Amino acid sequence: MYICEFKDTKKIHYHQAFYLAMLPKRLFKGQAGGPTHIPRRQMPKLSNTGNVSQDIVKRYFQYLRLERSYSANTLDAYSKDLQKLFNFYADNGIDFRSVTLNELDLFAGSLRDNGISPRSLARILSGIRSFYRFLVLEKEIVQDPTELLESPKIGRHLPEVLSVDEIDQILGAIDMSKMEGIRDHCIIEVLYSCGLRISELTSLLISNLFLDEGFIRIHGKGNKGRLVPISARAAKELRTWLDVRKHIDIQHGYEDHVFVSRTKGKALSRISLFVFIRRYAEKAGIEKEISPHTFRHSFATHLLQGGANLRAVQDMLGHESLGTTEVYLQLDTSHLREQVLIYHPRSEANKAKKSAKE
Secondary structure (H helix, E strand, C coil): CCCCCCCCHHHHHHHHHHHHHHCCHHHHCCCCCCCCCCCCCCCCCCCCCCCCCHHHHHHHHHHHHHHCCCCHHHHHHHHHHHHHHHHHHHHHCCCCCCCCHHHHHHHHHHHHHCCCCHHHHHHHHHHHHHHHHHHHHCCCCCCCCCCCCCCCCCCCCCCCCCCHHHHHHHHHCCCCCCHHHHHHHHHHHHHHHHCCCHHHHHCCEHHHEECCCCEEEEECHHHCEEEEECCHHHHHHHHHHHHHHCCCCCCCCCCCECCECCCCCCECCHHHHHHHHHHHHHHCCCCCCCCHHHHHHHHHHHHHHCCCCHHHHHHHHCCCCHHHHHHHHHCCHHHHHHHHHHHCCCCHHHHHHHHHHC
């Protein structure tokens, strides 16, 4: 189902103008639609479910997909986490219906002993809780054994961010005489201009580009739709790439995908994006540990530095929680300090500024 925050044209154009005004000016040197196609997703399959019936597992993943609207990537992650739990049950002769809190703590301890990081452990335990909540919901069990299961405490991770100059250096390291170079240059511009997740970029469809209107339509986590404004520079890059893309032999089923492999004619994989972005960063002399997601972090940070409203940035990123967006407020305290020194009524800089006007 297509859902979008923007319900009238005036509101769309207001958000577009506001958003575009907040991005660095470099983006503005220098816009087709149809029903959205959502690929059919395969249900995850577990190799060993122990004494948990395949029917329960199947119904659980149907619940996640249909009622919770989880993406294929999330379903895959949940299946791997459940497999770890089921393997633990099988190795220790534990019945999933009568497992105790102490036994679940032992499971968490075994993951820690195997080098699982606190952040990954917290994610795994969250998936286990989801499974047992489903079992209670379906009346497969009466009491949820995970109610008192504690997750490890993890500090809030501050993401790596690139400066505008660093982004330009990476773009400058791309060989634009090659077809792949034109595509990769466009990818980085779109990642940075629109703040997309990697899965949103690899699944971007031509039928969801509205370049004349200055928007693209995105289906994010949980298949939630949103309209994202796109800069004139990124729109120009997309048009250039789409002209080049016509010379690729596109495989059946990928005709509507924007970014495809020159040799395979299929949609680009997440791994290939990680590889070529790190290669370009290394070539540009960027020593930061970056990934496709770094451009999303940079997009949000630069918007906030430019004065964008936090809730507007939340809408652009497709975050459910404002707290997820707030992390970007911590990334540039020097910028915030500078704003206080300039604009606070008791700051010396502000007093000097007023005196000069008088």
